[in-house]
Amino acid sequence: MSGSCESGGSGLSGEAGEAVAAAHRAHWAGVLAATVRITRDLDTAEECVQDAYAQALRTWPSAGIPDHPGAWLRTVAGNRARDLLRRESVWRRAMPLLVEEATATAPDPQDAAEPPAVADDTLRLVFTCCHPALSREARVALTLRLVCGLSTAEVARAFLVQESTMAARITRAKKKIAAARIPYRVPTAADLPERLAAVCDVVHLVFTTGSNAPVGERLIREDLVASAIGLARTLHRLLPVAEPAGLLALLLLIDARRATRTADTGVPVLLEDQDRSLWDRALIAEGTDLLTEALRGGPPTRYAVQAAIAAVHAEAPTFEATDWTEIVALYDVLLGLWPSPVVELNRAVAIGMRDGPRAGLVALDALAADAALATYRYLSAARADFLRRLGQWPEAATAYEEALLLTDNEPERAYLAMRLATISFKRTQAGE
């Protein structure tokens, strides 16, 4: 059962329960976005949508699953919203409302033959959540909560903070949206570069959080990965410019390897041990085409460069045949566009792959002083791997122990513990 439905509350077993869970994944953002058009207030809209899902849980088991669950949920949430507005018109006058551009006055869905364009509505919601006037933390938290439908508890877990802290953060962000009147709108062309960067950043973070879950019992959170790819597709369809093309290329090229990233036991499988015949060729082809599109005309964006790195991996027939020289060169370009300690770390690892583990260790040691990386689980893990390749068992063991202390993801812990056990065995063999 997907964790994204925990907010739904009661048991979700049975066909109807699974249909509600699936509708939660597929339609949460669209239903919320359509409801916001009626309430023009995020909190009220959220309550109405939660009510609609609760009603689905109560009625679908007996009344049957509707043919169009999304439309069903939109109607129920919308009716609830109109109901509330009628009953609480005084309240409505007293509340600052979410601003909607004048042309977008919501048509009454009962009058309209077609439901409003869901994708476009969702995109407005994304741009509202990712407004540059909100802090970066708030943008990601709001997107996960409102667009991806995660519960506050789940968002808190993804960020390693207390649920109360996250609830306060989300409340503050919603209050700012209402009080400062952040509009519910896809920005105009003039604002787009700045806004689009923030949105792409958030979508990328949602994907990263999903594809390497920082905590929990699974390495990959498929629901977050699917949400991020869905958002990137919507962005690219509606705004066919270089940045979304590069972002979508990157997500698809990485996601193409998903099936091989974990063993049946859930433990991560390193790139060098992955069965390349199981990589999703269709996704790789689509990602490569998008990459070409992203690189056409104009300097590359950071997503395009990251996608290019993923493409080099995707095209290598074997791990040994990987073009590490090309990858190091791409990381050099990436550092210029997006200087970050994590990019430095990846570049150092690529140098080790190109020039051997000893060179890799030298490159990694140069980063040891960086405070941002001091507690980053992948720095210790990368050092441990190079030390293991050099057969420096005691040092490797220490580095694996360090990485274990910094990791809260269960499959990653299992992987590191397995490596550590192998090393202990080798040390015994070597008589150390």
Added chain:
Amino acid sequence: MAKYMLLIYGDEQRWENLSPVEQAEIDAGHVAFQKRAGDRILASGQLEPSSTATTVRAGDGDAPAVTDGPFLETKEVVGGFYLVEAADLDEAVALSRELAEVRHDHSGVEITPLVQHG
């Protein structure tokens, strides 16, 4: 419509030593701002240097103490303000972009919504 307070902050020393060209650029920004905002400007003003400011706040005794100087001792002070009406934050941000102070490295504009009653 909502009301926003636009406070123009900057390094006071830099402001006092502007070249004629910089001064003209700032003036042009205000002209452009006022032209664009029109009668949506509800109030505006340029402040005298912060050395002319007086602060009244709780003192040691029962009565509030009156002291010279601004509330906070910082390099950046409020140099001027606009109180404007705008449909939403994006419009208030777009208006503020007319001001040259948002393009200088030592100054900027802080936009805060006013609480709406009733």
